[in-house]
Structure formats: C-alpha cells, structure tokens
Amino acid sequence: MKILLVDDQERIIKAMERLVDWERLGIDQVYTAGSAADARKILEECPIDIMLTDIEMPGEDGICLQKWQMEHYPHILCVFLTSHADFSYAREAIHNGAFDYILQPAEIPEIEEVIRRCIEQMKIRNRIMEQHGSFEEEVPEELTMPEAASWGKWMVRKDSVLVKNQIVNLLHYAGREGYLTDGYRQRIIRRFLEACSIACYAQDKTLEDLFTRSFTYEKMLHSYAADEELCRGVDFCLRQYHRIIVEKEGDEMPYTARERIQDILHYLEENMERMISRREAAKYVFLNEDYFSRMFRKEMGIGYKEYVLKQKMDYAKKLLQNTDLPVTLIASKVGYDNFTNFTQMFRKYTGETPSEHRKNH
16 A cells, blocks of 8 residues: 655655554555646556545646546545635635545544554445445435535535435445445535535525534544435434524524534534533523423423533543543533533532542443
C-alpha cells in the first residue's frame, strides 16, 4: 500500500513521516511532494493508493490537484489535511469526491484512523469488484440513487419524509447485498447535500443555513461511519429545512407540539455536554418560555427541568457503570463545569455519590 503526502510546508511532511506508524498501518511506501506539480509527476509515475494533501499551496491548490487526480486516477482515495475550516473548502472537497476532510491541528491518532479507514474502504471495494465486477458501473438498479433534483423537488413539495425513507431503503438494500461501504454512504451524503442545496435555494436560503455550531457541515460530511450516524445527520438537516419553511410561511405550515418536542429531545441529546436553558429550548422551537413549559409538561408528563436532570443523571449513571472515565470528566460530559455541583445533584437524584454508584454497580 502506497501513500502520497502533499504539502508545501516541509516540517509538516517531515512530522507525519516520522510520527505516523506506517508499518502498523500496512503502508510500505511513503512518497512526498512539496507542490501540486510535484504530486502530479509522482501520481503519473508511481502506483499511489492514498493521497493526503493540503489545500492552500503556492501555484495550484489542493482542490485543483484532487480534481485532476479524480479525472486521471479515480481509484486513489484523497484526504484533505488542512487548517482551513472555511465552509466552501469542505463543500467543494466532498462534492469532488474526497474521502475525508481533517482540520488541523490534528492529532497523529486521528490521521492514522483516517488512513486505516481508507485502507479498509479499498479492501471492501476490491472485494466487491472481485464479486460483482466494476465498482461503479455494476451497482444493482435498486441501489441507483435518484438525481439530486428529484430529492430537492420532494423537499420543496414538503415531502421530506420520502427522501428519508428512500435513504433508509438504499442503506438497507446495500447492506443486504454486500455493497454497503463508506464510499457508498459518502455518495448518499453528497447526493443528499446537493438536494438540500437545491431546496434551500428555492426558499431563498443557502445550504449553510441548515447547520449550527453543534452540528456543522463538516460533521455531516463525516457521518458515513455507520447507518445510524448518517440517518441522524439526515434527520437534523431535514428538521432544519422544516424550520426554514416555517419561518418563511408562518402559519401556512403547521408545526405541531409533538414535532416541536421531538426536535427539542434531539437537540438535548446532541448537546448533552451543555446546559440548555428553558429559554434556549423555547427559542429553538419558536415559542415563548411559558407556553413552551406548559406544552412540554403536557406532552412528556414531566417538567422541562426535571426531564433535563433525569436525562443527564441517567447518562452519567451509564458512563459510571460502563466506562473507567474519571468522575470529573463524566461531570463535564453531562454539562457540569463544577464537580461539587454535579456530585450534589447526583446524590440528590440517586441517593449515592458518583463514586459510590460506580462501586455498587
């Protein structure tokens, strides 16, 4: 297995050459290039399997290099390793078929994990090609995705549930037939994001409007490790799109109490490490605080604050029972910056201190 590292900063290449455990990963040859021009020469002369490239370099940038690579050597898996967190970079990278996008500063284990995933993806791809022939052309008809415009039209017509159902069906069938790979999930993500962009444009919005600090575009791009992760990302984007329509059309599209509560429950789960106030929760579903409180209690049978406490304490119990994480870290994972406050609330909720609970369970 051969890899090409492309970066105009020699110190970064030297550090990766020295610190990454190439032998353990199964990489027997590491090539390096200080520019896109040098990288092209190596790609033309050597059988490269994986390319890690920076984006911004003098002359030709990494985006252009990857476009050229996809045209001439589409079998190579490309990973962008860059300090540029600009949304447009990530969007163009994934649109062009990049395997992954890692923001610097990145820890060596994170880089090694992505390389490991590249290697695993190639093994699966090779196995599928041996069993079914061409990886791209011999996909069964049932796995052929609709054009992005079709999904986009469904969203505009307020039939988002059809998009979600079709994605679930594609994943199910791909898994059953042995075609389910990271690459196939990435193709679904790219097609889905293209559809979202079309639908957002129809609402005078941009794709960026679907994302938040807690769920970024980059996080959606990386939601290909498992079906559940991908579906959670799809659900989030569709909920955000739903809000865009509600804001634009006002009362023309009903946003039911049950839908609002489900959105809040998802939001709380995604932000377990934060304390979400009643005001923030109410604002998230476009309600005033008092009405939100009454609606939440009516739908859930418990007050908002009581629910949040129960959710956090139950999660803390799970971590205490199933992991060796320090109690201070568990406290931060459920939103408590003050360890003493966490201990007091945990004892009040369970009748035990965190340490006693871990010992007894």
